[in-house]
Every structure is written in structure tokens, then in C-alpha cells.
Amino acid sequence: MRIGRLGLGALALSLASAAFPAWSQTKIDFFFPVPVEGKLAREMTRLVKLYNESQKEVEVVASYTGSYDDTKLKAQAAAKAGKPPSVVLMSANFNVDLKLSGDIISLEPMLKADETTREDFLKDFWPALHANATVDGELYGVPFHNSTPLLYYNVEHFKEAGLDPSKPPRTWAEMVDAAKKLTKGDRSGFMMPAGYDYLGWLMEALSLSNGGRYFNEDYGGEVYYDQPSMLGAARFVEDLIFKHKVMPQGVTEAGGVSTAFFAGKASMVLLSTGSLSFIRENMKTPYDVAFVPKNVRNAVPIGGASLVMFAGQNEESRKAGWKFIKWLSSTDTLGGWSRFTGYFAPRKSAYDKPEMKEFIAKNPDAKVALDQLPYAKPWFATYQTVAVRKALEDEIQALMNGKKKAAEAVKDAQKKADELMRPYAETTSLKLP
Amino acid sequence: MSLAGTTGVLDGIQAAAVPVRRRRLRLLPYALLAPSLLFLVLFTYLPVARVLVESFYDKPHGTGAATTFVGLGNYAKVLADPAFRQAAFNNLVYAVGVLVPTLVLALAFALAVQRSTRFSAVLRTVFFFPSLVPLVAAASLFFFIFLPRVGLLDYYLAKIGLSGPNWLGDSDIALWSVIGLTVWKNAGYYMLFYIAGLQNVPRDTIEAAMIDGANAWQRLRFVILPALAPTTAFVVVIALIQLLTNVDHVIVLTRGGPSNATNLLLYYIFQSAHENFEYGKAAAATLMSVAVLLAISLGSLRIMERGARGHG
Numbered sequence: 001m002r003i004g005r006l007g008l009g010a011l012a013l014s015l016a017s018a019a020f021p022a023w024s025q026t027k028i029d030f031f032f033p034v035p036v037e038g039k040l041a042r043e044m045t046r047l048v049k050l051y052n053e054s055q056k057e058v059e060v061v062a063s064y065t066g067s068y069d070d071t072k073l074k075a076q077a078a079a080k081a082g083k084p085p086s087v088v089l090m091s092a093n094f095n096v097d098l099k100l101s102g103d104i105i106s107l108e109p110m111l112k113a114d115e116t117t118r119e120d121f122l123k124d125f126w127p128a129l130h131a132n133a134t135v136d137g138e139l140y141g142v143p144f145h146n147s148t149p150l151l152y153y154n155v156e157h158f159k160e161a162g163l164d165p166s167k168p169p170r171t172w173a174e175m176v177d178a179a180k181k182l183t184k185g186d187r188s189g190f191m192m193p194a195g196y197d198y199l200g201w202l203m204e205a206l207s208l209s210n211g212g213r214y215f216n217e218d219y220g221g222e223v224y225y226d227q228p229s230m231l232g233a234a235r236f237v238e239d240l241i242f243k244h245k246v247m248p249q250g251v252t253e254a255g256g257v258s259t260a261f262f263a264g265k266a267s268m269v270l271l272s273t274g275s276l277s278f279i280r281e282n283m284k285t286p287y288d289v290a291f292v293p294k295n296v297r298n299a300v301p302i303g304g305a306s307l308v309m310f311a312g313q314n315e316e317s318r319k320a321g322w323k324f325i326k327w328l329s330s331t332d333t334l335g336g337w338s339r340f341t342g343y344f345a346p347r348k349s350a351y352d353k354p355e356m357k358e359f360i361a362k363n364p365d366a367k368v369a370l371d372q373l374p375y376a377k378p379w380f381a382t383y384q385t386v387a388v389r390k391a392l393e394d395e396i397q398a399l400m401n402g403k404k405k406a407a408e409a410v411k412d413a414q415k416k417a418d419e420l421m422r423p424y425a426e427t428t429s430l431k432l433p
Numbered sequence: 434m435s436l437a438g439t440t441g442v443l444d445g446i447q448a449a450a451v452p453v454r455r456r457r458l459r460l461l462p463y464a465l466l467a468p469s470l471l472f473l474v475l476f477t478y479l480p481v482a483r484v485l486v487e488s489f490y491d492k493p494h495g496t497g498a499a500t501t502f503v504g505l506g507n508y509a510k511v512l513a514d515p516a517f518r519q520a521a522f523n524n525l526v527y528a529v530g531v532l533v534p535t536l537v538l539a540l541a542f543a544l545a546v547q548r549s550t551r552f553s554a555v556l557r558t559v560f561f562f563p564s565l566v567p568l569v570a571a572a573s574l575f576f577f578i579f580l581p582r583v584g585l586l587d588y589y590l591a592k593i594g595l596s597g598p599n600w601l602g603d604s605d606i607a608l609w610s611v612i613g614l615t616v617w618k619n620a621g622y623y624m625l626f627y628i629a630g631l632q633n634v635p636r637d638t639i640e641a642a643m644i645d646g647a648n649a650w651q652r653l654r655f656v657i658l659p660a661l662a663p664t665t666a667f668v669v670v671i672a673l674i675q676l677l678t679n680v681d682h683v684i685v686l687t688r689g690g691p692s693n694a695t696n697l698l699l700y701y702i703f704q705s706a707h708e709n710f711e712y713g714k715a716a717a718a719t720l721m722s723v724a725v726l727l728a729i730s731l732g733s734l735r736i737m738e739r740g741a742r743g744h745g
Contacts, residue, residue, distance in 0.1 A: 069707075069708075072707075073707050076707075097494075097495065097710065100494065100495025100496075101494055101495055101710055186582055186596070194602070194691075195687075195688065195690060196688050196689075196690055248581060248582075248599060249599065249603070250581075250598075250599035250602035250603040250604075250691065251599070251601070251602035251603075251604075251690060251691040252581060252599070252602050253576075253601070253602075253687075255576065255580075256580050256581060256583075256602075259580055259583055260580075260581075260582065260583060263583045265582050265583055383494075383495055384494070384495075384709060384710070386704075386708040386709065387704075387708060387709045390708075393690075394690075394691075394692045394693060395692070397604065397690055397691035397692040398604065398691070398692045400602075400691070401602075401603060401604045401605075401691060401692070403604065403692070423493045423494075423495075423496050424495060424496060426496075427496040427497065427498070
């Protein structure tokens, strides 16, 4: 199969070079993942075609590279093989690791060439996105699409339980109260995905809502697991399962949670705003959405992807890549992509456009998600992001299975995370004169 | 295995050949082997050698430090890693937990359908069907079967008044759910080998046992099973290799969770290399797994050869 693809590639290459004189164009590779469904891959291919036809200097070859994780893997593999992709749409929390491993390059020289500053360039992007776009004070990624967690709830269940569906729970106390009334037979009042990746993100949401920070946004060698904010969040999860008995014991993956919500086996669920279109299309009974309930303050983490450039390409390719990034992250392109996918547009100006205003008016659930955006905070990104996140997730999963208590879980998670980040800390904050 | 077999046969030819043609024939086996050897060297032995070299070096991720020779340091690190130890233990439980029921089922299926009637042809297809489903697809199917409360399994359990556990989300049960899926997937495949093996069990020995008054169980225990020993050894090797090299279902269903309860060696290696930037550690863990596989294969091959000599 690989040989077949190579053959096809060679054929395409020869055809392309026959059709376009090579000296007038810079050809660049663009890798993109699609976390949700095939429909999006087609839309991206359409956008790239549109770009290629709109100008003559750059020809972008777009490759669909699977999930976020696969995309990182394939881009790194291509770079190792000496053929780095020019531009990659990368999960935003990989940026710190990829900068540290030397895989991606700083975009500051491009800003300089454009005679602009980072502040100016990022001004139009939502403030919560700035931290994930920069590493060590330099621009490394341009936000492309984003999401936050959101509370989805079954309107009919609310009515049955004597709750007012127009007044969803706003605090943890109200949520527990509602969940207790909603839990009945094999129906759970509340559920949340607890597989790897999703769980870390939701624990960040709960600890942020509890006044916490989860990680140090400015320094990749620090997380705040063994702290009151995370301890409270962990104990909250533990209580939902074992004390209030409103959430099933054990781990349920995102697919299990959304299926339970569709089947009426879960009344309230925490899922991504990126699932809005999916829920809208599959939920048969009325539902509504609300902010993630708070204990101390309203706050949610950002998720999503940004455009990065790989190391090892020549000057010409870098220039072409940057040009493409600027087009792809323009207000109009981002707005259109957002309406098509259900993700947020990272640019504020996208929401001033008439077509966006019309879309929001038609989809009130998208409005709630948008209203929550000003409360958003950066997505955790540290040295060894995945392993450090997993250190917490393994412990919370043990807690959800009744194997550990909250206090012990966050303590062990902190210990493991500190061990993982130790080599970095030793060459940075612990390296003293 | 096939290599050993081929050279064995060729040795036989050589011994029988007239002395004049001996030299030419001695080169012939190598000439015949050359194409596959070339590919083996290029795509198997060279990468193994590279991994071996890589396993002695370490480049701490993201600290700017240079690649340094650490000797057996990576091996020590891997062995000290609780996640590795858990993955190794899980893999052991998984291997035994899959192997025993799979072999019993495969043999039972083979005994049930060995006669070629139209009915047993249908049954063979039924038993073999799961092997035709790619592991990734099977795992995606089982995702819906295992869904707590709304899945197929819980749906039928509810009909008989039982409520199932959280099949993939309970850390005590998840590995056994994965084992169940693998047994379902593999038993039909190994049945094929046993059907083939059964054809080679000498009829007259079985008839002699019948005349001596051996009942069905005694015939199975003292005649058929010993005759099937080479088949069993072969199936065990194939099965163990599969159990160490297939983790598609783990990736689809649990990604090693909850709390590493379903993490297997190969997935641990993947995580080290591609999630944690620890290539040296991944290389060391790879080599250790390959060494274990090699040891198992060699051991079983010896048993097989002995069996082949005894009954051939």
C-alpha cells in the first residue's frame, strides 16, 4: 500500500510539475488532523484548493493526517526523514514540547519581516488563546479553532424532576442538588468523559472553577495538583460517585457519555463545545446547554488547534508557509470554518460579521458557548505534556474506581508529575549560578 | 520456522545427491534464500540492530543536552518504571488469559467440525468469521457491546435481570473484557490449524484405541492430544507473537486505561517513544520484548521438532 501511495505521489508530482512551471511557484506541505468526522476533511481540502486558485506564488499540498496525536507523530516522522511539512495544524497543547524538542520554529522572524509585533498580531485573538500561542515569550502557533467544556442537559428530565429547565445549575451545590433529583433507576443525574486526554481537560475545568490554575502558564516545569483547588475538584468527583451517587462508578469514555445522554440514561453531561453540532444532529429529545458550574469562579480551559511551522525548511518555503498561515487565519476563513465545524473562531472580529451574527441568532446553544468564552483560560501545556497529564488522569481514574481517596490521589499525581518534569526543572529553574 | 524447514529439506537433497553436483547444490539453497534474506536484513535485522544501538543512548527531551552513551542505563530505567512492570504483568495475565481458553475453544471447534458435512461447513464459517474482522473493526464493535447500561451486553443481561459492571471502565474488569474480545477474535483462526492437525492423526491408532475399549475422553487424552502436540506448539508460538504485537483494540477501547489496567508492552513502548519523547527507553523495552519472544519461539520450535520426530 505504501508503494502504491508513493507511486501515486510520484505521478501527481510529475503531473503537477508538467502543469505548473516549477520556477514560479513554491510548493509546500500542509498536514491537518480532523478530530471529528470526514466532512471536515473535505471542507479543508476545499479551502486549500480555494487558496491555490486565488494566487500564483504558493502551491499548498494538503494531507489529511488522522487524529491530533497521529498528526503530531506523522509530522515528526516526516521531519526526521528530512522532509518536514511546512505548516501543520497541531493540537495547541503540544506546542511547548515541540518547541523544546526543536521540531517547530519561532514565528517572530515572520512578524518582524511583516513589520508587526506579537502584541499587534495577537490583539484580535481571544485573550485566553495567547498563552497557548506563545512559548517562552515568543509566538509559535497561530490559533485556528477552539473549544471549551460545556454542560449539556436533558430538558424533559428537568421537567420530570420538577426542575426549571430555564434555570440550569450555576454552582456545584446547585448541580449536586439537581443531579440527586434527576438520578432515578439506571439513569444518572450527571456524567463526564474520563478517558485519557478528555479527563485531564475536564479536571482542569473543575480545578479552574474551584479557583485553581492547574499549571504554570509561563513556565513549563510546574503543575498544581497537590493544591486545595485540585483536591477540592477531585473530592467533588469522588463525592458525585460515592457520596451523592449521581454518577456511575468507573471510567466512561466520551462516546459512552454522549450515547448515555442520547439514550436518556444521563441527564447532565460535561462535553466539549466542539460536540455541539454532533449533539444537535443526534439528540432526539429537547436539550439545552449552560456554563460549566462553578464553586469559586466561572472558568474553563481552552482546547483546540493552532497552525505551527516545522524546523528544517528553507527560507522560500518558510515565506510561503507564513503566507498560507496568514490566509488561513484571516477573519473570513476562520468565520466560515467555525460555522461549518461548530468550533469557536479564535478571532474576535469574526463575530462582528453579519453572517456570523445571523448564525448565532439561529443557534442559541452556540450563543451560550460563546458567552462562556470570556471566562476561558489557557490549556495545560508543560514539559512532557501528555505524561504529566496522564499522571493526574491515572490517579483520578483510580479514585473513580474507588481504589484511592482524593487526598492520596492528588498527592501521588503531584509526585509523579514532579518526577517527570525534574530534568527540565534542573536545566531551568533549579539551575543556579 | 519456515527457514529451518527449508534448509532441512535441502540438506536431505544434498545427502542424496551424487558427489559431482555437490558444490553447485550447496550454493543453491543460499541462492534460493537470497531474495527473502535481503528483505529480512533490510527490514528486520537492520532495524533491530539500530534499535539495539539506540537503546544504549539517551537524549533527555527538551533540555538541550546532547545524546550520551548510557550503557544499560535505559534498561535499568525501564525495569524500574512501575508502568513498565504493570504493562509486563498485564501482558502476562493477558497472554495466559487469552491463550488457555482460545486453545481449548479452538480444539473443541475443530473436533466439532472436522468431518466435512454441509452442516459442519456452515459451522466452520461461523467459527472462523471473527478472524475475518480486522482487529480495529472488532474493537469498534465491542465498544458498543461493552457500553455500560446501553450496550448490547448489558441489554441482554438486563433481560435476565442482571446488571453488568462497567466493562471497560472498571480497573478490575477492563483487562478481562479485552481478553474476552481477543478470545472471540482468535479462537476460530487457531481452529483451522487444529482441523489440519486432526487430518494427520493416524486413523488406525484411533481405531486401535477404540478396539482396546478406550472411551471418547481416553481417546482424546491419550491418542489425539499427543498426536496434536506439534500443532499445539505451533499455535502457541503464533498466538504469543500475536498477543505481544497486536494492541489495536487497546488503542481503540481504553488506551491502556483506566489507571494503566489494560496497558500492554507494545502500547507502553508506543507511549514512551511517541508521547513521552523517551526513545532510548522505548528502544530498551522493545529489545526486551523481542528477546522474550525469541526465547519463547526457540523453546517452542524445539518442542515442535521433537514432536515431529516422535510422530512424523
